[in-house]
Each structure stands twice: as C-alpha cells, then as structure tokens.
Amino acid sequence: MPIDQNAIDGLRNRPVGPQSLFIDGAWATAASGARLDVISPIDGGTFATIADGGATDVDRAVAAARRAFDAGKWSRAAPAERKKVMHRIADLIETHALELAVLGVRDNGTEISMALKAEPGSAAGTFRYYAEALDKVYGEIAPTPPNVLGLVHREPVGVVAAIVPWNFPMMIGAWKVAPALAAGNSVVLKPAEAASLTLLRLAALCAEAGLPDGVLNVVTGKGSVAGEALGLHMDVDVLAFTGSGFVGRKLLEYSARSNLKRVYLELGGKSPNIVFADAPDLDQAAKVSAFGIFRNSGQVCVAGSRLLVEESIHDEFAAKVAAIAAKMKVGDPLDLATEAGAVSSAEQLEKDLDFVRRAESEGGAIKIGGRRILAETGGFYMAPTVVTGVEPSMHLAREEVFGPVLGVMRFADEADAVRLANSTVYGLASAVWTANLSKAHRMIRAIRAGVVHVNTYGGADMTVPLGGVGQSGNGHDKSMHALDKYTDLKTAWIQM
Numbered sequence: 001m002p003i004d005q006n007a008i009d010g011l012r013n014r015p016v017g018p019q020s021l022f023i024d025g026a027w028a029t030a031a032s033g034a035r036l037d038v039i040s041p042i043d044g045g046t047f048a049t050i051a052d053g054g055a056t057d058v059d060r061a062v063a064a065a066r067r068a069f070d071a072g073k074w075s076r077a078a079p080a081e082r083k084k085v086m087h088r089i090a091d092l093i094e095t096h097a098l099e100l101a102v103l104g105v106r107d108n109g110t111e112i113s114m115a116l117k118a119e120p121g122s123a124a125g126t127f128r129y130y131a132e133a134l135d136k137v138y139g140e141i142a143p144t145p146p147n148v149l150g151l152v153h154r155e156p157v158g159v160v161a162a163i164v165p166w167n168f169p170m171m172i173g174a175w176k177v178a179p180a181l182a183a184g185n186s187v188v189l190k191p192a193e194a195a196s197l198t199l200l201r202l203a204a205l206c207a208e209a210g211l212p213d214g215v216l217n218v219v220t221g222k223g224s225v226a227g228e229a230l231g232l233h234m235d236v237d238v239l240a241f242t243g244s245g246f247v248g249r250k251l252l253e254y255s256a257r258s259n260l261k262r263v264y265l266e267l268g269g270k271s272p273n274i275v276f277a278d279a280p281d282l283d284q285a286a287k288v289s290a291f292g293i294f295r296n297s298g299q300v301c302v303a304g305s306r307l308l309v310e311e312s313i314h315d316e317f318a319a320k321v322a323a324i325a326a327k328m329k330v331g332d333p334l335d336l337a338t339e340a341g342a343v344s345s346a347e348q349l350e351k352d353l354d355f356v357r358r359a360e361s362e363g364g365a366i367k368i369g370g371r372r373i374l375a376e377t378g379g380f381y382m383a384p385t386v387v388t389g390v391e392p393s394m395h396l397a398r399e400e401v402f403g404p405v406l407g408v409m410r411f412a413d414e415a416d417a418v419r420l421a422n423s424t425v426y427g428l429a430s431a432v433w434t435a436n437l438s439k440a441h442r443m444i445r446a447i448r449a450g451v452v453h454v455n456t457y458g459g460a461d462m463t464v465p466l467g468g469v470g471q472s473g474n475g476h477d478k479s480m481h482a483l484d485k486y487t488d489l490k491t492a493w494i495q496m
C-alpha cells in the first residue's frame with residue numbers, strides 16, 4: 001500500500017468510532033456507567049473516552065462467550081467456514097489499515113511508519129496465517145495394540161480471556177485472538193486502558209466479517225478491576241496475557257484462587273545485544289542496534305536494551321551508536337519521517353527519566369540524551385539515551401525500563417559475554433554479532449532466551465514462535481505452536 005502523508009493528516013482528527021463495551025455482538029455501556037478519559041501522548045490532550053468495565057460487565061461477557069461456545073455456531077462450524085470468516089476479517093483490516101494505524105498512533109504514540117506494519121499489517125497477516133492453519137491441524141491415531149483404537153482429538157478449550165498491553169495492541173491482540181478463534185474458542189478480550197480503541201474497531205470488523213455474536217467480546221476498563229475480574233472468573237478456561245511480570249504474578253494467583261484456569265504469560269525482557277569485534281559490519285551493527293532499542297521509544301518487549309560490546313571495540317562502537325541516536329528523528333508520531341514517536345504516558349516518561357537519574361547516581365555515564373524533549377507540544381517525548389559504564393548490579397542492567405534508554409556494558413571474551421548475557425532474571429530476546437559461524441552457534445546454545453538473532457536484531461515473522469524463558473514468561477505467541485495454548489487433547493480409547 002503506498003503511504004501518503006496527506007492521507008495520514010486527513011485522519012488526524014477523525015471521529016474516533018466505538019468507545020463502548022462489545023458484548024454478545026452489541027455495543028454496551030458499563031453497568032456502572034463509568035468512563036475513562038483517553039489521553040493522546042502526542043499532545044497530552046483527551047481525545048476520547050472508553051467504558052470503565054467492571055465485574056458485572058465481565059460476567060456478562062464471559063456468559064455471552066460461553067453461550068456462543070455451547071451453541072456451536074462457531075465452535076462446531078466446519079473448519080472451511082471458520083476459515084472464510086477469518087480471511088474476511090483479514091480483508092477488512094487491510095481495507096481499513098491506514099485508518100486503524102492512525103487511530104492506534106493517536107492512542108499510544110507509536111511512529112506511524114512502524115505502526116502501519118506492526119499493527120494492522122501484522123494483525124491482518126496473523127488472521128490469514130491462522131485462517132490457513134486451522135484446517136491443517138490433524139488429530140492422531142495412537143500406536144496401540146491391535147484390539148484397541150486410540151484416537152487423540154484436539155479440541156477447543158472453551159472460553160479464552162486475552163489481556164493485552166498498550167504497546168502494539170492490534171498485533172498482540174491478534175496474536176491471541178486469531179489462533180484462539182481458529183481453534184473454535186470464544187474470546188473475551190481486555191485491552192489496556194491506554195490503548196483500547198483499535199481493538200474496539202477490530203471487534204466491529206469481526207462482526208462485519210460474519211463472526212457470530214458472543215464469539216468475540218471486548219471489555220475495556222481498568223486492569224485492577226476488569227482484568228482482575230477476568231483473572232478470577234470461574235468460567236474462563238484459559239487466560240492468555242502479555243504485559244508486565246508484576247501483573248503476570250497476580251494472574252497466577254487469581255488462577256490459584258479461582259478455577260485453576262491455564263495461564264500463559266508473555267512478559268518483559270532485558271535483552272542482551274552482543275557485539276563481538278569480528279562482527280561482519282560494525283556500521284550496520286551500530287545502526288540496527290540503535291533502531292533495535294529506540295524504535296517506538298524503546299516500548300518493545302524484545303528491545304535490545306543491554307548492549308554488550310567486546311572490550312577492543314567498546315569505545316568506538318558505543319560512539320557509533322550514540323551518534324546514530326543523536327540523529328534519530330523523534331517527534332510527531334503521525335509524521336512519516338519520524339523514527340521514534342512518543343512515550344505512551346506522562347507516568348511512563350517519568351519512570352524512564354528516573355532510570356536515567358538512578359543510572360547516573362550508580363556510576364553510569366550519559367553519552368547522549370537522558371532528558372525530556374518537545375515539552376512545548378504537551379506530549380511525552382524523550383531523547384534516545386545511551387548510558388555507558390553500566391555494571392550488572394545497576395538498576396539499568398537488571399530492570400526493564402520499557403523506554404528509550406540503552407545501557408552499554410563491556411566484555412572481555414566469549415565466556416564473559418555469556419556470563420553477562422545470562423545475568424538476568426529475564427530471557428526474552430537476544431542477538432549476537434560475529435562473522436565466526438562456530439562462535440555464533442555456541443552463543444545460540446549458551447544464551448538463555450526465547451530468541452537469538454545472529455547478525456541482525458528484531459527480525460521475525462509468523463512462522464516462528466515468540467516466547468520467553470525465566471521471568472519473561474511461559475507461553476508462545478505466533479506459529480503453529482500458539483495453537484497448543486488454545487486447544488486441549490482428548491483421548492478416545494476404543495476397545496475393538
């Protein structure tokens with residue numbers, strides 16, 4: 001699709017569209033009547049409101065999802081029928097891609113160049129992938145003795161609750177909703193308070209595509225209220241979550257306190273990006289490393305937030321990355337030329353700045369950035385920040401910032417690189433830059449992470465799973481493996 005700045009500008013102030021709950025195929029106000037303001041990080045202004053859903057609304061949504069599941073219009077539809085609807089959903093997302101991308105950017109501040117690909121672009125691709133996948137998943141015939149027929153059926157789990165974060169809501173929402181629907185489940189989706197609007201539009205597009213009432217429900221509202229009610233609900237079978245470890249822990253507790261629902265957690269990271277002196281092209285490595293942390297102002301779960309550089313090239317490489325960071329175009333996320341948009345909220349900006357202050361007080365050196373910029377816009381912008389002299393004990397090395405702050409550390413040799421890379425409770429993404437194939441393979445095996453990139457950072461598509469180890473979580477989004485989360489195995493043992 002050709003991207004046109006005039007078309008984007010024409011959508012800047014467009015009326016926002018649905019701002020209610022979506023339950024059983026209809027728009028609904030919260031039982032309490034309460035609403036939440038939606039603040040745009042572009043200028044700090046309120047441009048919409050969303051329904052502040054509570055436990056009663058969650059009950060209604062889960063009941064609608066269960067009724068739809070039991071009625072079987074979707075759960076027992078022929079796979080070919082489900083496939084048609086899923087493709088229509090993808091078509092509609094593509095038709096409305098620009099409008100959806102602009103709406104999402106107004107909501108969460110991601111630069112439009114990235115939002116177009118990562119939000120509607122990726123969401124449409126995800127619906128297509130699972131549309132195509134759903135009639136290619138077979139059951140099994142077990143190698144039983146000849147007087148027995150052992151069948152292993154793969155069945156939908158029932159009602160799936162999906163709770164998603166404010167970064168890339170359409171992409172991550174689709175990563176959960178599309179495989180869950182493909183497998184025949186009903187879904188209750190809870191978007192983040194700070195990024196609900198595109199997912200409400202997605203619900204409307206799903207209905208337009210012919211998804212039966214009650215199969216996809218969206219409850220907006222506070223995590224501590226609507227999210228908690230979903231987590232504690234006795235009739236939710238699977239809870240699929242992307243967000244912080246702090247909330248992930250609560251969800252495990254909710255499950256234990258309620259019906260032992262299965263909980264899949266895709267959490268944060270502190271991903272190491274490891275540059276050896278024999279990297280094939282240091283200029284390219286510096287550019288990709290800078291973009292691997294500063295795009296979307298660092299609000300990317302897989303961001304390469306710890307840059308580990310071999311001693312002999314440390315100063316030269318850190319200077320290269322800082323020079324690229326200094327030139328990055330940060331600002332209006334609806335400008336196609338912008339390379340890093342806004343930080344999602346005033347609170348997140350303050351949190352990011354606090355990490356920089358603490359890094360400095362713990363002995364780090366701010367090479368570049370470290371401050372708020374463009375405050376006159378009323379929006380929340382931060383200069384890409386490079387901190388050198390980072391040690392494993394510092395907060396910046398241990399905790400996820402989720403902002404445009406890169407901590408640079410030096411290492412002596414391969415063993416030292418592995419030691420530093422793995423000195424974290426997280427294990428989401430990572431990268432290794434080296435021209436030595438054997439070293440690359442050794443590092444792939446040694447690094448504790450869900451993803452190891454080699455001579456690049458951040459590449460991915462739907463064919464490969466994304467998930468973490470350690471405190472980065474326990475589930476996988478994307479690829480055929482995601483279907484495991486939304487299906488149960490049932491054994492039939494038939495005596496002949």
Ligand code: NAD
Binds near residue numbers: 164243269
């Ligand atoms: P968050 O954990 O604050 O919120 C995520 C969701 O949980 C939101 O919908 C929120 O409303 C809800 N929530 C909050 N409190 C809740 C509660 N008590 N019970 C139930 N739900 C509750 O995370 P965030 O700030 O929206 O997102 C940023 C985090 O997400 C970062 O840690 C980031 O690394 C992580 N993330 C991970 C991935 C991945 O694939 N692993 C992808 C994107 C983001």
